[in-house]
Amino acid sequence: QKEVEQNSGPLSVPEGAIASLNCTYSDRGSQSFFWYRQYSGKSPELIMFIYSNGDKEDGRFTAQLNKASQYVSLLIRDSQPSDSATYLCGMGETSGSRLTFGEGTQLTVNP
Amino acid sequence: DTGVSQDPRHKITKRGQNVTFRCDPISEHNRLYWYRQTLGQGPEFLTYFQNEAQLEKSRLLSDRFSAERPKGSFSTLEIQRTEQGDSAMYLCASSLASSYGYTFGSGTRLTVV
Numbered sequence: 701q702k703e704v705e706q707n708s709g710p711l712s713v714p715e716g717a718i719a720s721l722n723c724t725y726s727d728r729g730s731q732s733f734f735w736y737r738q739y740s741g742k743s744p745e746l747i748m749f750i751y752s753n754g755d756k757e758d759g760r761f762t763a764q765l766n767k768a769s770q771y772v773s774l775l776i777r778d779s780q781p782s783d784s785a786t787y788l789c790g791m792g793e794t795s796g797s798r799l800t801f802g803e804g805t806q807l808t809v810n811p
Numbered sequence: 812d813t814g815v816s817q818d819p820r821h822k823i824t825k826r827g828q829n830v831t832f833r834c835d836p837i838s839e840h841n842r843l844y845w846y847r848q849t850l851g852q853g854p855e856f857l858t859y860f861q862n863e864a865q866l867e868k869s870r871l872l873s874d875r876f877s878a879e880r881p882k883g884s885f886s887t888l889e890i891q892r893t894e895q896g897d898s899a900m901y902l903c904a905s906s907l908a909s910s911y912g913y914t915f916g917s918g919t920r921l922t923v924v
Binding site for chain 1: 844851853856867907918
């Protein structure tokens with residue numbers, strides 16, 4: 701079993717819709733969880749991190765963490781074509797520790 | 812703060828040759844990480860440093876790979892006797908030990924022919 705599994709893509713949503721990206725993990729020792737966005741041919745950039753159960757909101761982005769279910773998600777509200785990218789879920793044990801990433805989910809937002 | 816810099820951006824080498832990549836982290840960051848990413852996959856951890864100490868090395872990293880961070884500033888990643896399977900994007904990232912998440916550089920794309 702892979703340590704981090706992301707929902708299979710590609711995912712396609714219309715502009716203005718909510719995009720939902722999901723990630724499950726196997727290591728119960730993981731304490732911090734990250735969402736990175738990667739445009740084609742570019743390096744990953746950090747969107748959000750979360751380490752407490754519940755929701756964390758930042759603008760149009762909401763990260764949700766459920767440690768009991770070993771599940772983390774990212775919701776993108778009012779999706780824009782510029783959100784079209786691959787979204788990587790990563791997890792780490794503590795601050796500053798190495799991250800383990802999933803394979804990524806490719807999102808396309810159609811105008 | 813100019814971000815994380817990697818050099819070169821692209822490298823084409825013949826199988827069997829040695830290659831070396833350089834990474835300059837954000838100046839105040841004490842942790843530096845190396846990852847490798849192939850098409851359609853997430854970044855795969857290779858190794859990381861805190862200051863000049865190499866704290867962890869992936870068990871997937873063969874002995875053809877070596878990394879250094881001699882003065883706790885820039886780092887180099889060397890691959891000896893390159894193989895076609897080494898073709899990938901090599902990503903460097905840096906952070907403070909106390910912070911969450913890191914900043915990636917633009918990467919070095921290696922093609923072994």
